[in-house]
Amino acid sequence: MTEQHPTQGRPLAGVSGAEGLSAATPELRDIPQATVTRLAAYLRVLGLLVDQGTHIVSSEELAAASGVGSAKLRKDLSFLGPNGVRGVGYDVSRLRGRIEQTLGLDRGHKVVLVGAGNLGQALAGYGGFGRRGFEMVGLFDIDPAVTGTQVGDLAVRHIDELDQACRELEATIGVIATPDDAAQDVCDRLVGAGLDCILSFSATSLDVPEHVESRRVDLAVEMQVLSFNSARNTGQVPVSPPALDHTEPRTQVRIGHAAHVPSAAKRNGSVIAP
């Protein structure tokens, strides 16, 4: 085997090891990979609902706001055990707590980022992390022209400090935002520093030891897939420039008036699970 996730995901057989696992969580294994991805998406919507003061939400509403079908959503949630009340719906904040716990977000994750170039700096300054339970605690680069500079409220440190810093900071996630040809080396260093979650924005596929989880986001791949799907949709030969009048029905399923969605509109799930 050389695969990461057998792409079809898998309810994880049971890593042997700890068999009598911790208390609160009834079933953490046996959650399909695809479901996990969507749980993260639901979580975000639930956060909005909480902010908005909504207490109860139906599967139909939550599903619409998340861009999935309601049956799929109910199935997904059912993997966490009973979460709603029949005839009523789901308790928003309770459900949110349940998902957070399941995803392991209750222990606050600390993130280090390697590669303080354009993308790295953008990611460092990206507020979405903190807002969703991740704290950026370290920035590293190998270029002396960048090390020492301040990005947000963090100073860029030299990558040689990575190992020690990761342990001191108790980092749990490493993000790679370096050029492609440095990615594997940086990855090795992150693994060496004891991290077991790695998110890479380089295009190269990384190889990591068995116990390390890695994911990759390749922007060019995203666009290429987009390109293909579009070509396929439009019947392959998009000659005629789009007409000026684009008046097609388009569903408004914003939170609040999410409802039975009419007909001809699509919503995008996260790329990871359309």
Next chain:
Amino acid sequence: MTEQHPTQGRPLAGVSGAEGLSAATPELRDIPQATVTRLAAYLRVLGLLVDQGTHIVSSEELAAASGVGSAKLRKDLSFLGPNGVRGVGYDVSRLRGRIEQTLGLDRGHKVVLVGAGNLGQALAGYGGFGRRGFEMVGLFDIDPAVTGTQVGDLAVRHIDELDQACRELEATIGVIATPDDAAQDVCDRLVGAGLDCILSFSATSLDVPEHVESRRVDLAVEMQVLSFNSARNTGQVPVSPPALDHTEPRTQVRIGHAAHVPSAAKRNGSVIAP
């Protein structure tokens, strides 16, 4: 229906429309969604191989360098028709051309980006696009503090110019790098401007008309999934801080000496298709 891709992908039934399609391409439909994603990944590796002067590559080698299994790779390529020579392997540049054509990358895609904040500027400056067949032709923002400024060799224009500019520039792909609450509005404008491929980095799920393809990359989701998978791997209660000595076998499957991969190592496929 409110779904985008029924998540399981689908070999596309046939959009009716053009039935006697263009010449060269024998079968463009009927390619599984999952395969499309990986084709984009293979393409990148093939590019490296070309640069490197390699002429022939075996499924085993290409697969290893792409982070997938060789059987899967052969199956994927088989959807494009015969591409290799039995007992020999694949002609690198021929295969590359075939995939490019299939993905519709031969017509050069032109990309406009909305949202010239941190992320937007980083994306605009990201060389990976051009290197892989996409040309960034326009940058837009709504903030007067940013419009007019130069990012790379493009000036940031006001979003009100979007519609006209898209048509003049013949853009085909729109990228959204705005704050979440502006995303749907920007998306609407892009669609209004005639684009039918949209890539969004906002967390909100966008709704688009039937004929538009949209994808979304949500960084927080990526990390949350990472978090979960890691928790699952490590037996869920990662109490003991990682030991100092991390000496595990790790496969080196870089291009060139890609080979029969030993044992205990994983490689990450693109997030989109692990």
Next chain:
DNA sequence: GTCTGTGAAGGGCTTCACAGCT
């Protein structure tokens, strides 16, 4: 012998439809 292409088997995920609770 080597390596591709592919039918068939197996598994995961989605969808449907309804049982069951309030």
Next chain:
DNA sequence: AGCTGTGAAGCCCTTCACAGAC
């Protein structure tokens, strides 16, 4: 009546194993 939870069916995809071409 309304909405959740879930077996079962079906689909898509992966994996296996080998036939077939060089």
